[in-house]
Amino acid sequence: MHKIQNKFPIAANERLCPRFYRLAVDAKSILKSIRPGQFLHIRVTDGLEPFFRRPFSVYRAKKFVEILYEPIGLGTRLLAEKKPGEFLDILGPLGNHFTAPPKGTKQVWMVAGGIGLAPFLFLSDELKHKGYELILFYGGRSKGHVFPMKEFKNNGVKTWIATDDGSIGVKGWVSELFRTLDPNPTTTMVYTCGPHAMLASVQSFVKARGLRCEASCEEVMACALGACLGCSIPTVNGYKTVCYDGPVFDIAEVVFS
Numbered sequence: 001m002h003k004i005q006n007k008f009p010i011a012a013n014e015r016l017c018p019r020f021y022r023l024a025v026d027a028k029s030i031l032k033s034i035r036p037g038q039f040l041h042i043r044v045t046d047g048l049e050p051f052f053r054r055p056f057s058v059y060r061a062k063k064f065v066e067i068l069y070e071p072i073g074l075g076t077r078l079l080a081e082k083k084p085g086e087f088l089d090i091l092g093p094l095g096n097h098f099t100a101p102p103k104g105t106k107q108v109w110m111v112a113g114g115i116g117l118a119p120f121l122f123l124s125d126e127l128k129h130k131g132y133e134l135i136l137f138y139g140g141r142s143k144g145h146v147f148p149m150k151e152f153k154n155n156g157v158k159t160w161i162a163t164d165d166g167s168i169g170v171k172g173w174v175s176e177l178f179r180t181l182d183p184n185p186t187t188t189m190v191y192t193c194g195p196h197a198m199l200a201s202v203q204s205f206v207k208a209r210g211l212r213c214e215a216s217c218e219e220v221m222a223c224a225l226g227a228c229l230g231c232s233i234p235t236v237n238g239y240k241t242v243c244y245d246g247p248v249f250d251i252a253e254v255v256f257s
Ligand SMILES: Cc1cc2nc3c(=O)[nH]c(=O)nc-3n(C[C@H](O)[C@H](O)[C@H](O)COP(=O)(O)OP(=O)(O)OC[C@H]3O[C@@H](n4cnc5c(N)ncnc54)[C@H](O)[C@@H]3O)c2cc1C
Pocket: 039, 050, 054, 055, 056, 057, 058, 067, 068, 069, 070, 071, 072, 073, 074, 075, 076, 077, 115, 118, 119, 217, 218, 219, 220, 221, 242, 247
């Protein structure tokens, strides 16, 4: 049985665009066991501040285990200072994962907002060559939140981009990209990840059209093992933990307040 907590050497830590970084660790012992949608709980310092680990979706698990992250606070800023060769204390892989598209699916939509893009490269790695048309609808705040989509395009993913300020792609929220589309509910599967407001709008879109949709949810976490209940969210089936019951939920189940 492999350990759930390990220290892995950093293979790369680089800025991909003004706002986003990619960090890769050489983690062969967990590489093959990770599924798209799962996350890693990372200790970003040997000191006491910040005290808790920080959760990150797995961006890719190919040669290395990679995360895509945005420095927004102390923990992620400390992460951005890490150098190749340093070791990172990682708990994971944790949580559930996206399920495969149901039989009959022809088109797969990935709807991402901001750093909610993170789980979808790995998902497209898994789904390419399986005969689906893969489409990514991505919304970022500005040009600085959009990095070259080369790796997605290499996976055959058609990418549609919107930015809040219109500095690249269509001006407006990501929902501008698909609100007038009318996908076939029997042949389309939707996966989504991003801020609550975006998930809520995706939820009403898919509900109105009877589309199947899984959402990867984010909450501030402490233990990430289902023990402290700190990451609980309301669902139609009562409160559930994002770290243990999720982070992936049938979007119809989640109550976005
Ligand atoms: C399952 C899961 C997967 C995630 N995947 C990624 C990922 O792939 N890449 C990535 O960059 N981030 C991801 N996050 C968010 C990431 O964990 C936070 O950005 C990080 O914990 C911030 O730590 P910090 O110390 O830098 O900022 P802090 O100082 O802790 O927070 C800075 C600000 O961000 C807010 N904040 C912190 N965490 C969250 C959150 N989860 N949702 C909304 N606001 C938050 C705080 O309230 C505060 O205002 C994920 C979170 C979860 C739960």
